[in-house]
Amino acid sequence: MFDYKVAADNGSMYNTPPCWAIYICGLVFKHLIKLGGLEAVRANNVTKAAVLYDAIAASDGFYNSPVDPAARSKMNVPFTIPSNPELEKKFVAEATAAGFKELKGHRSVGGMRASIYNAMPLEAVEKLAAFMKEFQTANA
Template identity: 65%
Template sequence: MLDYKIHAENDSMYNTPACWAIYVCGLVFQHLLAKGGLSAVQQNNEAKAKLIYDAIEGSNGFYANPVDPACRSLMNVPFTIPAKPELEKVFIKEAEALGMTQLKGHRSVGGMRASIYNAMPMEGVQALASFMQQFAAKHA
């Protein structure tokens, strides 16, 4: 059933492929090509992640990232305020007031989590990194 050769040999009558998923994949591929292809999207994702990780690392310990640098994600960047965890709710509330939503961390881990998938523009990541720096300076 998952072998497309069988579909082809049976004039696509063996089972109908997931047409909607194939269509959406095509749209995504066109979008990625319009952005310069996979290498350009990869470079953009690395630059976005670097902004957030640099904001964490450059905070003089105000923020912490619990993930080993060798295992860090380009898409989801978790961080905490280890010395003042009570400020994490304040951070989330103030960020939401600025239009930065969904920063609350995973329910089993806590803290904050910046999801910076392909659809997140560089400007949004820059705004978050800037807010992180301002928040740390205000509450250090």
């Protein structure tokens, strides 16, 4: 148990609070409130994920999400090109050249993975979905 009298006697604290982390959390919380709060951010994330999962579903099997729909993430959307896994390298290269960074999937799983965390705007997700459609058309 912490003895507050001892700390007061020598003018010290039991430990130093993580000031930088507290400051950053405060900035994040203010930003989330400015965006409309947690419900608004959640709704935006649901919309962004739906854009990508719908693009995958609309590809007539060109793209596939290897995750059961009940367990799909709203933050990381993995997908593959099951009919031709070699096209995945081309997809990543062309996507990178088009400005979409870090789409390469996990080294042990392969495929691609779009990370669409809170800071990713809906417009960028829509552009990725459009790129996916263009890539499919050019490589089907």
